[in-house]
Amino acid sequence: MSRTRVPVVAGWFTGEGDGFRLLGTRCADCGSVFFPREDTACRNPGCGGQDLAEVPLSRRGRVWSYTDGRYRPPAPYVSDPERAWEPYTLVAVELAAERMVVLGQAAHGVTPAELAVGMEVEVTSGVLNEDAETTWMTWHFRPVVEEEAS
Amino acid sequence: MSGQRHDVAVLGAGMHPWGKWGRSFVAYGVLAARAALADAGVEWRDVQAVVGADTVRGGYPGYVAGATFAKALGWQGARVTSVYAACASGAQAVNAARTQILSGLADVVLVVGADAAPKGFFRPAGGDRPDDPDWLRYRVLGATNPAYFGLYARRRMALYGDTLNDFAQVKVKNSAWGALNPNARYQKRVSADEVAASAVVADPLRLLDICATSDGAAALVLSSMDFARRHGVPEPVRVRAVSTVTPRFPQTVLDLPDIATDSAAAVRPPPETFRASIARAAYEEAGIGPEDLSLAEVYDLSTALELQWYEELGLCAEGEGAKLLREGATSAGGRVPVNASGGLASFGEAVPAQAIAQVCELTWQLRGDAGQRQIPGARVGITANQGLFGHGSSVIAVR
Numbered sequence: 001m002s003r004t005r006v007p008v009v010a011g012w013f014t015g016e017g018d019g020f021r022l023l024g025t026r027c028a029d030c031g032s033v034f035f036p037r038e039d040t041a042c043r044n045p046g047c048g049g050q051d052l053a054e055v056p057l058s059r060r061g062r063v064w065s066y067t068d069g070r071y072r073p074p075a076p077y078v079s080d081p082e083r084a085w086e087p088y089t090l091v092a093v094e095l096a097a098e099r100m101v102v103l104g105q106a107a108h109g110v111t112p113a114e115l116a117v118g119m120e121v122e123v124t125s126g127v128l129n130e131d132a133e134t135t136w137m138t139w140h141f142r143p144v145v146e147e148e149a150s
Numbered sequence: 151m152s153g154q155r156h157d158v159a160v161l162g163a164g165m166h167p168w169g170k171w172g173r174s175f176v177a178y179g180v181l182a183a184r185a186a187l188a189d190a191g192v193e194w195r196d197v198q199a200v201v202g203a204d205t206v207r208g209g210y211p212g213y214v215a216g217a218t219f220a221k222a223l224g225w226q227g228a229r230v231t232s233v234y235a236a237c238a239s240g241a242q243a244v245n246a247a248r249t250q251i252l253s254g255l256a257d258v259v260l261v262v263g264a265d266a267a268p269k270g271f272f273r274p275a276g277g278d279r280p281d282d283p284d285w286l287r288y289r290v291l292g293a294t295n296p297a298y299f300g301l302y303a304r305r306r307m308a309l310y311g312d313t314l315n316d317f318a319q320v321k322v323k324n325s326a327w328g329a330l331n332p333n334a335r336y337q338k339r340v341s342a343d344e345v346a347a348s349a350v351v352a353d354p355l356r357l358l359d360i361c362a363t364s365d366g367a368a369a370l371v372l373s374s375m376d377f378a379r380r381h382g383v384p385e386p387v388r389v390r391a392v393s394t395v396t397p398r399f400p401q402t403v404l405d406l407p408d409i410a411t412d413s414a415a416a417v418r419p420p421p422e423t424f425r426a427s428i429a430r431a432a433y434e435e436a437g438i439g440p441e442d443l444s445l446a447e448v449y450d451l452s453t454a455l456e457l458q459w460y461e462e463l464g465l466c467a468e469g470e471g472a473k474l475l476r477e478g479a480t481s482a483g484g485r486v487p488v489n490a491s492g493g494l495a496s497f498g499e500a501v502p503a504q505a506i507a508q509v510c511e512l513t514w515q516l517r518g519d520a521g522q523r524q525i526p527g528a529r530v531g532i533t534a535n536q537g538l539f540g541h542g543s544s545v546i547a548v549r
Contacts, residue, residue, distance in 0.1 A: 044399055
């Protein structure tokens with residue numbers, strides 16, 4: 001039986017492969033960008049605009065900082081208590097155009113030893129967890145491979 | 151608005167020792183309240199208002215902590231207030247009491263915060279709540295509180311050259327004071343080797359870099375200066391400032407429980423971080439500066455975060471926190487001792503009690519009642535803390 005791929009949160013990202021992007025919103029009045037998306041009203045206190053349009057965020061950014069989770073986090077994080085805990089890496093990434101920092105898990109297998117503050121990374125589609133019917137999809141960050149960087 | 155026109159007196163301070171005692175938060179709170187009342191020489195029936203700092207871990211009684219403690223102490227008709235501001239709940243409670251005193255609504259007010267904490271990581275409230283950022287950060291990222299502490303610590307290492315040993319030395323310093331504090335959960339000195347030998351929780355931080363979660367309670371009896379004089383205390387410790395500020399947009403430091411910062415694409419970021427603005431508001435209200443401090447109690451959720459607070463309190467320039475520590479300025483006998491109570495490193499966090507406990511330590515230090523932890527000649531102290539979701543918390547007390 002094949003599982004259905006479902007975003008862990010609707011409307012936060014879109015696309016596949018090189019077309020994968022995080023989705024935020026941008027205020028039409030002042031240009032402030034919001035992630036997670038703000039759909040009600042602009043949070044710039046000097047603006048107050050209510051016209052917020054969906055916008056894809058930059059695909060690449062630079063590592064602001066990173067860490068990992070050596071112990072199993074509590075629910076609602078989903079993990080199989082029957083299996084040994086495998087640490088995951090978290091990366092906070094600075095997006096230059098948006099001038100903001102976004103947190104995400106690193107792609108599976110990327111450890112803190114492979115990361116450095118300032119390193120270029122890119123966003124990619126990733127699997128958060130699977131259950132009987134569903135593969136829950138999320139975003140991951142992974143180091144940009146040198147040959148691809150230009 | 152600054153200086154002594156806004157003083158309120160600290161008549162009494164009391165705690166229930168921190169630990170894992172297996173009792174209800176109500177029991178801890180009542181015992182701390184009775185200790186504070188005894189310290190003040192004030193009868194419970196003469197207290198005109200009670201302010202409870204809420205806990206989210208005690209069910210409904212935790213959300214109405216003021217009334218819960220009033221009932222447990224014995225209903226006597228006092229005005230009641232209950233406040234919640236995550237880790238900053240205690241400062242909000244102190245401020246609620248202070249504003250009632252300064253506005254003339256009450257002469258003497260009891261402030262109580264207590265918690266009974268779970269083992270291990272704090273977790274979000276139950277249920278499937280995808281609109282709640284605190285729920286989302288666990289569901290989507292597994293981002294525990296220590297994960298954020300790890301991010302801050304790693305960034306300090308990259309930007310300022312802080313080392314793992316610098317972080318460990320914060321624990322060494324604070325545990326030495328904790329060993330002298332009968333209210334601390336951990337009353338044992340810890341060596342840098344022991345920190346280095348403890349398990350990594352969130353790279354680069356180890357178990358002994360990160361504060362535990364504890365049971366505990368703290369209480370204060372606050373009054374007007376007139377009441378204190380009539381009560382025979384002409385020169386009490388005084389609360390001179392309470393900062394409860396929020397951030398300014400755009401907030402550019404990734405903060406618990408957020409998944410991203412605000413964007414600074416359209417609006418220039420403020421000239422100081424949120425944490426720095428918390429302290430500045432307190433300094434301005436008190437009409438003093440960092441050079442006037444005898445001591446500070448800061449929220450060392452992690453060892454690395456204590457170094458961050460040095461900079462944001464203005465004890466040293468940005469990036470020089472580790473240097474200040476290495477010079478011994480924040481240790482016993484230093485220019486401005488930090489966390490003479492032993493800090494969260496020795497207490498573990500009992501969320502709604504913690505900011506009140508910081509003020510208890512200032513009170514004892516400023517009175518000269520801190521025993522072996524006493525900072526000689528302490529005259530001015532500051533507390534600093536930050537609650538999830540944008541809650542500033544800083545109290546300045548003077549003698």
